[in-house]
Amino acid sequence: MVVPSAAPECRREAAAAAAVFRRRRDGIPTVDMSAPAGRGELSRQLAAAFAGSGFFKAVNHGVAARVPARMDGAAAAFFARPAPEKQLAGPPDPLGYGSRSIGTNGDVGELEYLILHTSPDAVARKAGAIDTTDPHRFSQVVNDYVEAVRQLACQVLDLLGEGLGLRDPTSLSRLITATDNDSLIRINHYPPSCTTTATHQHQERHVGASPRCTAGEPKPGAGTTTIGFGEHTDPQILSILRANDVDGLQVLLPDAAGDHDVSWVPVPPDPSAFFINVGDLLQALTNGRLVSIRHRVVASTGKPRLSTIYFAAPPLHATISALPETVTAAAPRRYRPFTWAEYKKTMYTLRLSHNRLDLFHVGNGVAGVGDDDDDDDQE
Numbered sequence: 001m002v003v004p005s006a007a008p009e010c011r012r013e014a015a016a017a018a019a020v021f022r023r024r025r026d027g028i029p030t031v032d033m034s035a036p037a038g039r040g041e042l043s044r045q046l047a048a049a050f051a052g053s054g055f056f057k058a059v060n061h062g063v064a065a066r067v068p069a070r071m072d073g074a075a076a077a078f079f080a081r082p083a084p085e086k087q088l089a090g091p092p093d094p095l096g097y098g099s100r101s102i103g104t105n106g107d108v109g110e111l112e113y114l115i116l117h118t119s120p121d122a123v124a125r126k127a128g129a130i131d132t133t134d135p136h137r138f139s140q141v142v143n144d145y146v147e148a149v150r151q152l153a154c155q156v157l158d159l160l161g162e163g164l165g166l167r168d169p170t171s172l173s174r175l176i177t178a179t180d181n182d183s184l185i186r187i188n189h190y191p192p193s194c195t196t197t198a199t200h201q202h203q204e205r206h207v208g209a210s211p212r213c214t215a216g217e218p219k220p221g222a223g224t225t226t227i228g229f230g231e232h233t234d235p236q237i238l239s240i241l242r243a244n245d246v247d248g249l250q251v252l253l254p255d256a257a258g259d260h261d262v263s264w265v266p267v268p269p270d271p272s273a274f275f276i277n278v279g280d281l282l283q284a285l286t287n288g289r290l291v292s293i294r295h296r297v298v299a300s301t302g303k304p305r306l307s308t309i310y311f312a313a314p315p316l317h318a319t320i321s322a323l324p325e326t327v328t329a330a331a332p333r334r335y336r337p338f339t340w341a342e343y344k345k346t347m348y349t350l351r352l353s354h355n356r357l358d359l360f361h362v363g364n365g366v367a368g369v370g371d372d373d374d375d376d377d378q379e
């Protein structure tokens, strides 16, 4: 099994993270963004949570509840429309509306979704197909949501920069605020399900494909898991997830016994919180000190799950290279420099569960930065 590993020099942060971790009864590291113990303590906590598990739950984050509530309302209205109307906003190329099929390499899940580029122009271009009655209102709702989560992402990255002791603590947030940043919003809708599917690396059982739940169908047997969204890491810098009160999200964490084994830990839903995880690019930027956490969504019976994820990404031409402070004699450079365009091009050729950052490990013998200047945009 793959064990998310931290470099030796960050064992101290990992131990501190474990302390944050233990304090929570549900096992989910939680950070109070209102900084009750001061900014220094907040940045230490946040860096420790990220180094220990690549993931934390942000509470008291300052985003007004009406912002995600409006986003949920607009998303629910879209997903309630008849299938032929929703398909006018697709197929995902990779932006747009999609159903069941994830990417172009054979991955499937029990969900439908919308993927949007976060630039207001790109949102406006898609809005007409998503909300035929009031596209301007839809754009406004998405733009307000993006603005709120972008601010939260910047706050997290600046605190992380301070926690890591970077000479320029704002260098991470500047990557995602550049005018030509390539950040995305994804809205996932998981209908309630009652049968079994599974074909993934860390899966317990492998069973056939499943349609939606219908009356009289058998309920899942013990030990089976219906996959809503298969296991993967997020490729970008940082992901900020918010969902309704329906469970399903799971993260792959090392077992408490410290026996190098891992297990899927359910993340209890909390619509008032944001769940924030390290992406592949942040793992590369920190030379592997922070680890991009594997996660998945298992289908839930009863209620539909609605989630919105903001993927904070740099411009396509940005070069991703380990921050100098993270490269030492004891922790030599792990990944060769690459551009986000190059990483993206590679990722779209791979399955969801692939460990794509491994391909950029030094010594892997693949082409270096500048060898591929194909900066094609997504639209």
Ligand SMILES: C=C1C[C@]23C[C@@]1(O)CC[C@H]2[C@@]12CC[C@H](O)[C@@](C)(C(=O)O1)[C@H]2[C@@H]3C(=O)O
Binding pocket: 094, 102, 103, 104, 105, 107, 115, 184, 186, 232, 233, 234, 235, 236, 311, 347, 348, 349, 350, 351, 352
């Ligand atoms: C199978 C795929 C879907 C994905 C692109 C990829 O080839 C591999 C990464 C996948 C992922 C996971 C996180 C996000 O949901 C996503 C939008 C992203 O940036 O990378 C998806 C991609 C997608 O659905 O297009």
Ligand SMILES: O=C(O)CCC(=O)C(=O)O
Binding pocket: 186, 188, 229, 234, 241, 243, 249, 295, 296, 297, 307, 309
């Ligand atoms: O829908 C969710 O809750 C998580 C989905 C996810 O991990 C993703 O879209 O990358």
Ligand SMILES: [Fe+2]
Binding pocket: 232, 233, 234, 239, 295
């Ligand atoms: Fe994800």
